[in-house]
Amino acid sequence: MNDIHHVVLSHYHYDHFSDVGVLLFSRLVNTQLKKVNKPLSIYGPISEQMAKRVEEVPHATFTGYHEESQLKIGPFTLEFKRNMHPVEAYSIKITSGNKTIVYTSDTSYTEDLVNFASGADLLITECSLYEGMDGISSGHMTSKEAGILADKSEAKAVLLTHLPHYGDLNELVKSAKKEGNFNIRLAEVGMVVGV
Ligand SMILES: [Zn+2]
Ligand SMILES: [Zn+2]
Known part of the structure; x- marks a missing residue:
């Protein structure tokens, strides 16, 4: 998972985005352990809720699209x-x-x-x-x-x-x-x- 730096979501149904939380947590832990030193960029349909959830994790950014x-x-x-x-x-x-x-x-x-x-x-x-x-x-x-x-x-x-x-x-x-x-x-x- 440390090799993944960009994730593009198509929509917010659980079968398409529920693993993002696990990926974000993994990036947080592995950054602290110095196993990875690149941020994780998440892209998805514009969503304030999603932006907030992603960006409360250090080393992660959210970009909304339309x-x-x-x-x-x-x-x-x-x-x-x-x-x-x-x-x-x-x-x-x-x-x-x-x-x-x-x-x-x-x-x-x-x-x-x-x-x-x-x-x-x-x-x-x-x-x-x-x-x-x-x-x-x-x-x-x-x-x-x-x-x-x-x-x-x-x-x-x-x-x-x-x-x-x-x-x-x-x-x-x-x-x-x-x-x-x-x-x-x-x-x-x-x-x-x-x-
Ligand atoms: Zn769907
Ligand atoms: Zn589906």
Whole structure:
């Protein structure tokens, strides 16, 4: 954890930010033990509450963003698109040189998302539901919708993530590939992907 210096949060649902508190505490302790000497920078949708919670920890900073923001983090430029989700949430585009990675976080399918992800070298798309389920009302995507996004955006490689905790996950890949983009895989813990 001492190698992590920047964390970008897409929204404040517990499955996306609850580990930040542990990370902040770890940085505090390991800074005191002189195991690390760099601050931890947390980025997220603008939130006074989050800013206060992060910045009460020494060696940590919070930077809020909104849809028009552009963040520069080392060699990376980050841009954001507001999602369709029960709370304020963003898709994130990371660019370095001529390479782009787009991460949808949690969202229903929208045509805007196709434009935002257009031509991505790597699209990391949520895939919370199986084909035939209702993504729109829950603020998530089915495998079919993730497949449509993958195909229409012409993403060069696609990872399905935010997967359901039931059923046969290989069915998600089969369903998504039917829409025409064949370079689709399931995300895995510890996975390293070259772009
Ligand atoms: Zn969410
Ligand atoms: Zn989520």
